[in-house]
Amino acid sequence: MARSTADDEFTENIIDVDVSSEMENSYLEYAYSVIYSRALPDARDGLKPVQRRILYTMGDMGVRPDRPHVKSARVVGQVMGQLHPHGDSAIYDALVRMAQPWAMRLPLIDGHGNFGALDAGPAAMRYTECRMSPAAGAMIAGLDEDTVDFVPNYDGKETEPAVLPAAFPNLLVNGASGIAVGMATNMPPHNLVEVIAALRHMLDHPDADLATIMRFIPGPDLPTGGRIIGLEGIRDAYRTGRGTFRIRATSTIERVSPRRQGIVVTALPYMVGPEKIIDQLKTLVQSKKISGIADVKDLTDLANGTRLVIEVKNGINAEAMLQRLYKLTKLEDTFGINNVALVDGQPRTLGLMELLQVYLEHRLDVTLRRTRFQLRKATDRLHLVEGLLIAILDIDDVIAIIRSSEDVAEARTRLMEAFELDEIQTNYILDMQLRRLTRLSRIELESERDDLKAEIDRLTLIVTDDRRLRKVVSxxxxxxxKSYGTPRRTVLMGSSGAAESAAGPLEVPDDPTWVLLSATGRIARIDTPDGLPATGPRARHDVIVSTARTTARGEFAVLTSAGRLIRARAIDLVNLPATATAPSLTGGTPVAELVMLNKGERAIAVSGLPDQGPALALGTRDGIVKRVNPEISGQDWWEVITLKGDDEVVGAAELDVDDGERAQLCFITESASLLHFSASLVRPQGRKGSGVAGIRSASPVIFFGVVTGDDAVVVTGADDAPGAQGSGSVKVTGLDLFPAKGRATGGVRCHRFLRSESGLALAWAGPRPAVAGTATGRPVELPAENDRRDGSGDQIPTPITGVASRLAGAIPEPETSPAALPTDARPLIDPPERGDQPGLFDES
Known part of the structure; x- marks a missing residue:
């Protein structure tokens, strides 16, 4: 209604509006606000608007990592008052999530106080304190160097960055989740080191494909650890932006009391807390859907992390119980990937390559804008320094002109005419205090000028050369x-291994099984009660270097180069078909994905875990030998030898006490010295023993093994000296040609080097027939046996990575003759590191 000015009466002025049109427009405006201003992250910095505003405000307030914590309520109030007028609870919730280490792979807020737990909310913001984490400082670094655009805030009185410079790919590293109108996003966290390695590879190789990038980013790395079961969903998500994968808790079967076993959970699926598991277990027990659980204890604390102990009743198979719990509780959960983020202001579903590319384009643009800003700043400073150098030559005249001028304008004009300065240089001189002007040093100004010119040249090169710009970003x-990277926490398990474990021991009988370890560090099992097949499965694989017998639900041990025995479960391994003609062979598992290895540590052998522990014989690089008493520990791992200095274990095998008289211990060094002696000369020691001298040699040991029986053979392979053009040589000799000598002696020569050879790269001793294989799984026929124990080897056209006995089922029959193999292969080399080449059980 509108008021009439003519007769001072009210007249009606009603405008008819279509309700459907009004509702449509209002809903679209609401949806637009939720999508762009609240729920979805920007693909460049990986932040939602509220998160970006929190970090920007904290940086503006000076609440940095080197400053004291401040009340969270103070930060929330500043953000709400200046930039984010959507209520304090939404701001505080976002601040809390950025401080929770179980939610963020690299937290952006350093919280002080009760910031909640997986099963409990945080304290009120008036009780908690916060400040930026060091990683958050990297997110906002460069804001004052014109790296990003600033936009007005909600009332136009302040400005805020449209996006942060983001020195690391926050969206992939920390993930994101949010529900908008008609769409949602759910992105898992990843490992910072892996993501940056992929980005640097893309900077050097812009045409890289997804398969190559997945060598650097094999899958998510969740803050809470656990195991990801099945990689197909991850590949789909990396390709299309949508996919699912299963997360399984990390658990072990332990004796929690002298008469009772229990399931000990040390890592839960992402965003699943112990209280939720306990509630589910109580519901299952009360509804009688599961029986056999005696007690549940939550021993989680800040010092030891997650530790949930599920005790099982006597007579219950703990492994069977664990498999049922995987099916019925959140000990195994599903994560649905939905990579929706804003790109150029529009919501898009992005695959891995697109996510990396968007961030790279953003970072290249940020670096270019920062460099241009620094270039302008350096150029302006150089201009002023050059003016000061002109003025300093006649400082007395400059001062005289300033003093004799009536006003600033006259002084400016006279200085410009007298010294040929421009207005900017003249104003700078006039603005300086007289005492500063008279104390200027010509030498210092000339040094600053030279430094500025060098800096300008460097910055100009970055601006004009795209390759240089990419190098700076890299x-x-x-x-x-290097500053913020941490090791991977989540173990990735192949789909075949997951399916085998997911089937559960209730369906899989506890049959005898063989655990196989390959030369390239991959591990699998074969369920067969009759022993290993005479020839291994015909598929792409390398040499099997160690085997151990256990059961499908039993345990075995992995011996490492650091002298550690690490427990592992056979059911977690890929189960290979026992037939030699299997048409489809699934991939094995790298040892590092099954057990936790330290940096530089590698798997040497596998062994069974009887009640008394394995009886082992092992040798080290420095020539130490030890026979280990069959002792066992209740821990996840224990040491079986005390190593001195930087010594490491190079070989090991099971050796029963009764086999000491007929077994021979064999050492081979890099300088081609071979020593074998009776195992009875070495007295067994306990776990803490450091062993005794095995071979006396200044050259490092490259092979140690246990040989039983008379039908044994020695294979040695020499490598070329640097710069030589040969192809390496291999020699096969019967072990009976080498006389046995006493322990702690020097041995005898087993290979005469040609002029172009520098030493042994490979050695092996074991029962006939010996067979060799390449890193790609192709069998290589060895030369005929040489009757001279110190003779030279025969040249081979193809490098090999390992040798084994066909009795162990390691290598299939050669399918081609050596003459048909490539002749341009490089000389014999050491076995490659894990992951460098296709290894044991890789799919063709």
């Missing part, structure tokens, strides 16, 4: 990875 990313 170096900065490498520095970020």
């Amino acid at each position: 170096q900065e990313l490498a520095a970020i990875a």
Whole structure:
């Protein structure tokens, strides 16, 4: 209604509006606000608007990592008052999530106080304190150097960055989740070091494909650890932006009391807390859907992390119980990937390559804008320094002109005419205090001028040369990875291994099984009660270097180069078909994905775990030999030898006490010295023993093994000296040609080097027939046996990575003759590191 000015009466002025049109427009405006201003992250910095505003405000307030904590309520109030007028609870919830280490792979807020737990909310914001984490400082670094655009805030009185510079790919590293109108996003966290390695590879190889990038980013790395079961969903998500994968808790079967076993859970699926598991277990027991659980204890604390102990009643198979719990509780959960983020202001579903590319384009643009800003700043400073150098030559005249001028305008004009300065240089001189002007040093100004010119040349090269710009970005990313990178926490399990475990021991009988370890560090099992097949499965694989017998639900041990025995479960391994003609062979598992290895540590052998523990014989690089008494520990791992200095274990095998008289211990060094002696000369020691001298040699040991029986053979392979053009040589000799000598002696020569050869790269001793294989799984026929124990080897056209006995089922029959193999292969080399080449049980 509108008021009439003519007769001072009210007249009606009603406008008819279509309800459907009004509802449609209002809903679209609401949806637009939720999508762009609240729920979805920007693909460049990986932050939602509220998160970006929190970090920007904290940086503006000076609440940095080197400053004291401040009340969370103070930060929330500042953000709400200046930038985010959507209520304090939404701001505080976002701040809390950025401080929770179980939610963020790299937290952006350093919280002080009760910031909640997986099963409990945080304290009120008036009780908690916060400040930026060091990683958050990297997110906002460069804001004052014109790296990003600023936009007005909600009332136009302040400005805020449209996006943060983001020195690391926050969206992939920390993930995101949010529900908008008609769409949602759910992205898992990843490992910072892996993501940056992929980005640096893309900077050097812009045409890289997804398969190559997945060598650097094999899958998510969740803050809470656990195991990801099945990689097909991850590949789909990396390709299309949508997919699912299963997360399984990390658990072990332990004796929790002298008469009772229990399931000990040390890592839960992402965003699942112990209280939720306990509630589910209580519901299952009360509804009688599961029986056999005696007690549940939550021993989780800040010092030891997650530890949930599920005790099982006597007579209950703990492994069977664990498999049922995987099916019925959140000990195994599903994560649905939905990579929806804003790109150029529009919501898009992005695959891995697109996510990396969007971030790279953003970071290249940020670095270019920062470099241009620094270039302008350096150029402006150089201009002023050059003016000061002109003025300093006649400082007395400059001062005289300033003093004799009536006003600033006259002084400016006279200085410009007298010294040929421009207005900017003249104003700078006039603005300086007289005492500063008279104390200027010509030498210092000339040094500053030279430094500025060098800096300008460097910055100009970055601005004009795209390759130089990419190199700068790559170096900065490498520095970020070095500063904030941490080892991977989540273990990735192949789909075949997952299916085998998911079937559960209730369906899988506890049959005898063989655990197989390959030369390239991959591990699998074969369920067969009759022993290993005479020839291994015909598929792409390398040499099997160690085997151990256990049961499908039993345990075995992995012996490492650091002298540690690490427990592992056979049911977690890929189960290979026992037939030699299996048409489809699934991939094995790298040892590092089954057990936790330290940096530089590698698997040497596998052994069974009887009640008394394995009886082992092992040798070290420095020539130490030890026979280990069959002792066992209740821990997840224990040491079986005390190593001195940087010594490491190079070989090991099971050796029963009764086999000491007929077994021979054999050492081979890099300088081609071979020593074998009776195992009875070495007295068994306990776990803490450091062993005794086995071979006396200044050259490192490259092979140690246990040989039983008379039908044994020695295989040695020499490598070329640096710069030589040969192809390496291999020699096969019967062990009976080498006389046995006493322990702690020097042995005899087993290989005469040609002029172009520098030493042994490979050695092996074991029962006939010996067979060799390449890193790609192709069998290689060895030369005929040489009757000279110190003779030279025969040249081979193809490098080999390992040798084994066909009795162990390691290598299939050669399918081609050596003459048909490539002749341009490089000389015999050491076995490659894990992951460098296709290894044991890789799919063709």
